[in-house]
Amino acid sequence: MQKIRSSEITPEQVYLNRRKFMVTAGSLATGALALAACNTGFPTSTGTLTSSGNAGSADVGAAVAPEVAASDQPRLMQLLGQEAFPPALASMEPVAGAAADELGDPLNSFQEIVNYNNYYEFSTNKEVVAKEAQVFTPAPWQVEVTGLVNQPTTFGLEDLYSRFTQEERIYRLRCVEAWSMVIPWVGFSLGDLLRAVEPTSAAQYVKFTSILRPEEMRGQRSNLLDWPYREGLRLDEAMHPLTIIATGMYGRPITNQQGAPLRLVVPWKYGFKSIKGIVKIELTDTIPESTWQSAAPNEYGFYANVNPQVDHPRWSQASERRIGEFGRRPTLMFNGYEEEVAGLYAGMDLSRSF
Amino acid sequence: MTTDKRTQPERSIATYLRRNWFWLAVNFAAALPLLVLLRDFAQDNLGVDPINTINNATGRASIALLLLSLAATPLHTAFGFRRGLTVRKSLGLWAFVYASFHLLNFVGLDYGFDVQFLLQDALLNKPYIVAGLVALLILLPLAITSTRGWMRRLGRNWKRLHRLVYAAGVLAVLHFLWQAKAAERGEPLLYGLALALLLFVRIPAVRQRIVALRQRITGAPPQPVRRTPAKSTRQAANGAD
Numbered sequence: 130m131q132k133i134r135s136s137e138i139t140p141e142q143v144y145l146n147r148r149k150f151m152v153t154a155g156s157l158a159t160g161a162l163a164l165a166a167c168n169t170g171f172p173t174s175t176g177t178l179t180s181s182g183n184a185g186s187a188d189v190g191a192a193v194a195p196e197v198a199a200s201d202q203p204r205l206m207q208l209l210g211q212e213a214f215p216p217a218l219a220s221m222e223p224v225a226g227a228a229a230d231e232l233g234d235p236l237n238s239f240q241e242i243v244n245y246n247n248y249y250e251f252s253t254n255k256e257v258v259a260k261e262a263q264v265f266t267p268a269p270w271q272v273e274v275t276g277l278v279n280q281p282t283t284f285g286l287e288d289l290y291s292r293f294t295q296e297e298r299i300y301r302l303r304c305v306e307a308w309s310m311v312i313p314w315v316g317f318s319l320g321d322l323l324r325a326v327e328p329t330s331a332a333q334y335v336k337f338t339s340i341l342r343p344e345e346m347r348g349q350r351s352n353l354l355d356w357p358y359r360e361g362l363r364l365d366e367a368m369h370p371l372t373i374i375a376t377g378m379y380g381r382p383i384t385n386q387q388g389a390p391l392r393l394v395v396p397w398k399y400g401f402k403s404i405k406g407i408v409k410i411e412l413t414d415t416i417p418e419s420t421w422q423s424a425a426p427n428e429y430g431f432y433a434n435v436n437p438q439v440d441h442p443r444w445s446q447a448s449e450r451r452i453g454e455f456g457r458r459p460t461l462m463f464n465g466y467e468e469e470v471a472g473l474y475a476g477m478d479l480s481r482s483f
Numbered sequence: 484m485t486t487d488k489r490t491q492p493e494r495s496i497a498t499y500l501r502r503n504w505f506w507l508a509v510n511f512a513a514a515l516p517l518l519v520l521l522r523d524f525a526q527d528n529l530g531v532d533p534i535n536t537i538n539n540a541t542g543r544a545s546i547a548l549l550l551l552s553l554a555a556t557p558l559h560t561a562f563g564f565r566r567g568l569t570v571r572k573s574l575g576l577w578a579f580v581y582a583s584f585h586l587l588n589f590v591g592l593d594y595g596f597d598v599q600f601l602l603q604d605a606l607l608n609k610p611y612i613v614a615g616l617v618a619l620l621i622l623l624p625l626a627i628t629s630t631r632g633w634m635r636r637l638g639r640n641w642k643r644l645h646r647l648v649y650a651a652g653v654l655a656v657l658h659f660l661w662q663a664k665a666a667e668r669g670e671p672l673l674y675g676l677a678l679a680l681l682l683f684v685r686i687p688a689v690r691q692r693i694v695a696l697r698q699r700i701t702g703a704p705p706q707p708v709r710r711t712p713a714k715s716t717r718q719a720a721n722g723a724d
Contacts, residue, residue, distance in 0.1 A: 245531040253667055256530050308532065353666040425665040443661055445608040448600050452532055456595025457604075 205382035205389050208268045213287070217295040217315050220380035225313035230299045232465060234451070237310040239379045241452055246386040247304065248405060249353055250339070250346040259386045265345045267389035267406075276336070276411035279327035286390055289376065292325070293317035297380070298373055300396035302403075303435045303464045309449045314394055315377035320368040328364065328412050335367040336360075336417035337393060338409040354420050360404040361417030361431065362395065363473075371396055371469055374407070397463040397470045399433045430483035432474075435464035439480050509570040513577040516544040517584070537588045545581035546655050548574050549622075550677050553652055557684045561693050563701070572629055575648065579626040582619045582655075611661035618654035621647050649685075652678050 202221075211219050223239035230236070244259050251261035268286060275281040284292075295317055303309045323335070339358035343349040349356045366372065375383055375392045383389045388405025395402050401421050411417075421429040428442050437447045437460040448457040463470050474482075500507070520540055523529045529536045552574035555567040589612075594601050605612045625645055627633070634641045656678050660671035683689060 241531045249666065255532075255535075308535075421665075428665065440608055443609065443611060445604040447608075448604050450532075450534065450593060455534070455592055457593070457597060457600050 203382045203384045203389065204263065204265065205267050205384075208266070209286075209382075213290075214377075214382060215290050215295050217297065217380065218290070218377040218382050223379035223381060225299070225379055226297050227299060227313075230301060230311045232301075234301075234311050236299065236313055237452055242310060242312055242378065243384050243386060245310075245452060247306075247400060248348075248386055248388065250348045250356070250358065250406070251386070252348060253353070259384075261347060262385035265342075265385045265389070267385060270390045270408075272391055272407055272410060274322065274326045274410045276413055277329045277332035278323075278412050279329060280325070282326050284322075286376075289317065289322075289374075289391070293321050295376060298371075298394070298396075300371075300394060301464050302394075302396070302400055303449060303460065305399040305401055305429070305433070305441065305446075307444065307446065307449045307460075308452055309460075309464075310452050313379055314373065314375045315380065315383075316373035316375035316394060318370065319372045319374050319393070320370065322374065322410075323364075323368060323412070326412075331414050332412035333364050334413045334415065334417050335362045335364060336409075336411045336413050337362075337404045337407055338411070339404055340406040340408045354424055357408075358404055358406075358420045359417065360393065360402055360419045362402075364412070365473055366395065369470060369473065371466060375403075397435055397466040399435055401429070402433050432479070432482050434474070434479065434483075435460060436462060436479055436483070438462075439483050505566045506569050506573065510573050510577075513544075513548055513574060516540055516581070534588060534592045537592070538585065541581045541585040541588060542659065545578050545585055546659060546674055548581065549578035549648075549652055549655060550674060550681065552578060553648065553678070553681045557681055560690060561684070561697060563697070575622075576626055576629060579619075579622040582615075582622060586616070586619055609662075611658050614654045614661065615658035618651045618658060621651040621654070625651075649682060652682075 206214070211221065225236055228235060245255050246258040246262075247255055248258045248262065251258045251265075270286050271283050272289075273281075273283045295315055297313055297315050299311065299313045301309055302312050319335075337360045339356075340346075341349065341357040343356075362372070373394050375388070375394045376390065377383050378387060383392060388403075388407075391407045392405045393403045393407065402419070416431060419429070419431060419433075422431060435446075440446050446460055449460045450457055461467070520529075520537060523536075524533075552571050555571035555574070558564040558567045589605075590596060590601065594605070606616075625648055628637060628641065628644060637644060656671060656675045659674060660668060663671050684693060
């Protein structure tokens with residue numbers, strides 16, 4: 130019997146979501162509109178986040194379907210080998226410590242997450258990025274942390290893996306395009322990294338710069354955006370415990386299409402703030418200009434906090450579509466992290482500082 | 484000539500194909516995006532975000548077919564391409580079909596028929612959606628009155644009514660352009676450029692110059708469109724040109 134690699138088996142979530150789609154579409158066709166049922170979450174099983182367990186590779190061998198080659202080992206794993214990664218990143222198969230986020234909404238499947246990416250350095254087509262990104266070489270890698278700090282340091286990946294605790298964070302990702310996912314990131318606290326380089330008292334902002342490598346990133350050969358991609362945070366936002374540098378996802382090293390090897394994740398902000406392929410982190414006393422802000426200043430602000438009350442100039446941000454679901458769900462203030470982060474913006478007019 | 488009853492049906496099919504191959508080919512091509520979507524649906528191959536896939540495919544097909552429909556008359560005027568006129572109506576109807584699927588996908592699959600979200604999000608807040616909706620509402624009466632019967636009933640007003648297709652074209656392009664991100668305006672702008680050209684050549688003075696130029700080059704005026712009873716249902720020769 131021909132051996133089927135486990136990476137070729139459709140993960141349970143994909144399978145279930147597809148069933149959901151077929152069922153929904155079928156019921157639409159027959160006029161029985163049971164759409165509300167599709168918004169029902171899976172049974173909650175939050176709890177302590179560990180990297181053990183094997184939630185992602187359920188036995189659904191009957192549902193083998195063609196998948197993009199990106200389902201194979203992340204490029205980082207291929208380049209460095211499993212032994213280069215700390216336990217939280219060394220899993221050979223997608224695993225997550227819980228099946229749902231703290232609100233009870235199920236994780237998106239590994240396949241959904243790695244095949245739906247906004248990464249214009251590779252393609253503007255979200256479903257093509259995975260393929261285009263395969264040529265990218267995410268290791269060796271260095272990130273320079275510099276600017277208004279006492280200990281400017283250049284870190285290699287091995288330094289980051291060993292010096293900072295890599296842990297799973299299940300976060301909602303809300304794209305400015307009004308779709309969302311629940312993603313089990315693995316990463317380390319950006320605050321820990323910044324404290325290690327000792328910001329001076331003059332430091333107020335953090336500026337991030339992506340890699341410029343047009344020979345491997347075909348999107349950078351056009352002038353769609355002003356490359357390399359740049360983003361920025363206020364220092365207190367960067368130091369916030371929710372802000373991480375992601376190094377992995379589903380217990381494995383982060384894939385190229387998600388921004389390997391280092392990608393910012395700020396879960397209460399729109400996805401475009403989460404800059405990918407970071408090579409430079411600079412502490413400044415002036416507000417850094419972000420790439421999208423400079424491309425369309427009336428549409429994208431510096432803060433880009435998820436806010437259902439502040440519309441994008443051309444569309445509403447009041448609702449969103451969770452990938453894998455039908456119908457819409459209301460967008461939550463600060464993407465559901467209001468309790469944790471609202472204090473950062475006390476007294477600010479969020480419709481002006483959007 | 485004696486008629487062989489056994490071979491006649493084949494001969495008439497052959498004749499039909501010979502006369503109508505262009506119409507058939509264009510209609511098949513226009514149906515392709517829909518067939519591809521149905522195939523991908525059956526094979527569970529609509530991607531991570533099927534709603535987005537359906538949205539993009541139907542929207543793109545609708546605008547492209549509307550522009551092709553609008554290109555039929557100028558292609559005849561400028562190059563004497565008469566076959567184009569035989570598919571003008573079909574292309575317009577296909578544009579309407581795709582626009583309808585586009586709306587149904589948006590209202591049903593994307594918004595789950597949630598009236599409150601639709602009103603709050605879409606209708607009151609997003610000008611690009613209003614533009615698209617108005618374009619579709621314009622195409623609706625044009626699709627209904629596209630038959631011979633309605634052409635006869637409406638007489639001269641038929642042509643006046645069907646000139647609204649220009650407004651639908653402008654609104655459809657605006658709809659596409661408005662929703663595009665700053666970095667992704669290339670494609671809608673290209674459609675806009677094509678539409679502008681197609682509207683420009685309809686300006687009477689411009690049109691006359693084109694006709695005159697063509698006469699100088701070919702030495703003969705473009706043949707007036709004949710409307711033979713056999714083919715007339717497809718020719719819609721007195722369309723909005």
